[in-house]
Amino acid sequence: MFALPPWLLIFPILGALVLFHELGHFITAKMFGIKVLEFGFGFPPKLFGITFRGTLYSVNLIPLGGFVRMLGEEDPTDPQSFARQAVGKRMIVLAAGSAMNMLLPVIIFTILFALPHETLLGGSVIVTSVAPSSPAQEARLRAGDVIVSVDGEPVTSPSELIDLAKDKGGQPLVLNVRKASGVTGLSTSPEFATTQTVSVTPRTDPPRLKVVEEVTDPQTQVSFADASRYDSTLEVGDTMTQGAIGVMIGLTNAKFGMTTEPVWTAMISAVKTIWSVLSFTWSGIADGISTGTNPGIAGPVGIAQATGEIVEERGFSQVYQMAAILSISLGVLNMLPIPALDGGRFLFVVIEWVRRGKRVSPKKEGLVHLVGFAVLIGLILVITFFDILKVASGESFLR
Numbered sequence: 001m002f003a004l005p006p007w008l009l010i011f012p013i014l015g016a017l018v019l020f021h022e023l024g025h026f027i028t029a030k031m032f033g034i035k036v037l038e039f040g041f042g043f044p045p046k047l048f049g050i051t052f053r054g055t056l057y058s059v060n061l062i063p064l065g066g067f068v069r070m071l072g073e074e075d076p077t078d079p080q081s082f083a084r085q086a087v088g089k090r091m092i093v094l095a096a097g098s099a100m101n102m103l104l105p106v107i108i109f110t111i112l113f114a115l116p117h118e119t120l121l122g123g124s125v126i127v128t129s130v131a132p133s134s135p136a137q138e139a140r141l142r143a144g145d146v147i148v149s150v151d152g153e154p155v156t157s158p159s160e161l162i163d164l165a166k167d168k169g170g171q172p173l174v175l176n177v178r179k180a181s182g183v184t185g186l187s188t189s190p191e192f193a194t195t196q197t198v199s200v201t202p203r204t205d206p207p208r209l210k211v212v213e214e215v216t217d218p219q220t221q222v223s224f225a226d227a228s229r230y231d232s233t234l235e236v237g238d239t240m241t242q243g244a245i246g247v248m249i250g251l252t253n254a255k256f257g258m259t260t261e262p263v264w265t266a267m268i269s270a271v272k273t274i275w276s277v278l279s280f281t282w283s284g285i286a287d288g289i290s291t292g293t294n295p296g297i298a299g300p301v302g303i304a305q306a307t308g309e310i311v312e313e314r315g316f317s318q319v320y321q322m323a324a325i326l327s328i329s330l331g332v333l334n335m336l337p338i339p340a341l342d343g344g345r346f347l348f349v350v351i352e353w354v355r356r357g358k359r360v361s362p363k364k365e366g367l368v369h370l371v372g373f374a375v376l377i378g379l380i381l382v383i384t385f386f387d388i389l390k391v392a393s394g395e396s397f398l399r
Contacts, residue, residue, distance in 0.1 A: 007308030010300075011064065013323050015042070017101065017330055018065020024100030025068045028093045035071035035080035042066060074362035083362075087353045094346045101331030102274070105324035109270030112320060113261045122156040123254035124148075127180075127247050132226040133218075134246020139198040141247060144180025148195070152176075158249045165244040169204035173245075202244035209240045277328055300380070302387035339372020 019041060026039050035054060040046075042060035049058035070093075072081020082090065127145045130136045147155055150164050151174050164173065179194045209222035211234050227234045230248070234240055261269060303326070310318050335343040348368075352359050 005308060006312055007304040009319060010304040010307045013307070013319070013326065014303075015063050015065050017104070017323065017327050020104055020327070021097040021101050021330060021334070022066045022068045024096035024098075025070075025093055028096040029068065029070055029082070032085060032089045032093065033080060034082050034085060034089075034093065035078070036068060037071055038067075038069040040067045040069070074366060087349055087357075090349050091346060094342045094349065095335065097342055098331040098335045101327045101334070104327045105274050105277075106267065106270045108320055108324040108327075109273050110263065110266045113266035113269045114263050116258045116260050118256050119259040120157055120251075121255040121257045121259075123251045125155050125158055125161055126250050126252050128250045129230045129248045131230045131240070131242040131246035132222060134242060135200040135203065135244075136246040139175070139200045141175075141177065141198065141200075142180060146178040146180075146252070147175055147249070148178055149176040150174070158251055161245075161249060162243065165202040169202045169244055172199045172201050174199055200245055203246075204244070206242050206244055206246070211236050211238045211240055274324075274328060277325055278332070300387075301384050301391065305387070305391050338376065340369045340376055341372075344369060344372055 022039070026036060029036050038049075038056040038058055040049075040056075040058040040060050041063075043062040043064060043066075045061050047059050047061055049056045051057075070082040072078050072083050074083055075081060076083035078084060082093065085093075125147045127136070127141055127143055127147065129143050130141055147161060149155055150161065155161050155164075175198050177196050177198055179196055207219075209227070210220060211224055211227045212221045213224055213236055215221045215223050222240050224234075224236050227238075227240045230242070231240065307319065307322060310322055334341050335346065337343045337347040348360055348365050
């Protein structure tokens with residue numbers, strides 16, 4: 001039986017996300033009495049369209065989302081034009097697309113949490129390696145130790161320990177640890193294992209050390225021998241990163257079960273999940289800026305490849321989660337103050353408000369958006385070039 005490549009799923013996914021984004025602009029424009037000339041599904045050339053109450057609803061050949069064309073986007077002559085509206089109304093219309101992109105993940109994750117889904121019920125958090133000169137090493141933690149509790153609270157997943165270490169940076173944490181066997185290769189039954197209480201103080205700014213053959217500056221370098229014991233994938237010239245405590249952790253004796261949540265708690269879980277995605281994304285971007293490395297940004301080719309990998313490795317059900325995360329990314333990206341994006345246009349409205357109604361001339365604003373659009377396309381092409389190189393080398397986009 002003929003099967004389409006799974007990466008092709010990115011086209012309907014992105015198409016739906018962009019269309020949902022444009023729907024936000026459309027609804028708020030109509031709500032404020034702004035004349036919408038066209039609400040298009042897909043991008044031209046146009047296949048056919050129907051005019052209803054002054055708006056052309058068109059279906060176009062390229063099915064990659066949609067667009068909203070409003071009257072007088074830069075010309076305030078007509079009372080129903082976008083540019084004629086009050087500053088507040090224009091801000092709402094411009095932000096509505098991103099707001100819809102943030103609303104969609106809430107809906108998706110709420111449904112996923114409300115439906116029966118496999119959930120981690122518990123397990124044992126185990127130390128797999130310890131970074132040199134870290135708080136964990138100073139506390140004499142070692143590979144094989146099991147962290148039972150933190151400040152008296154049981155810890156049953158790695159994420160719980162990570163969150164506690166982040167929240168209490170600079171403050172001592174009391175760990176109850178079931179110590180590993182002192183003999184290599186000899187496992188210890190829990191009932192006979194030694195339990196110790198140790199104190200570690202998570203760092204607020206963990207070091208980033210260059211892996212070298214011979215250390216000349218311990219503040220910025222780490223030997224290859226020490227680095228490889230912490231992370232066997234590191235090579236000379238790489239940068240060794242570590243967390244607040246300085247351990248790599250895993251999960252043993254994991255227990256999973258099917259659970260469901262009431263809609264109201266599922267919605268709270270959805271919002272928490274979205275906040276975690278935003279926090280993780282911001283941390284990655286900040287880390288990339290500080291180190292001059294790619295924080296994981298991918299272009300259309302990379303996103304398509306990642307979609308295919310998700311379907312092949314984790315199943316089609318995971319596509320819904322990816323769609324939700326892409327929607328968050330689309331919403332955030334569009335509100336950045338970049339010319340040609342909603343955030344760039346929003347910035348010009350803010351400038352008008354600060355100047356007490358004095359607009360930047362449409363000609364100047366249009367030129368800024370044109371230049372911004374050209375730069376944006378250039379950036380996408382550069383990212384796509386590196387994505388293609390990554391695909392050609394067989395490197396995964398999920399790791």
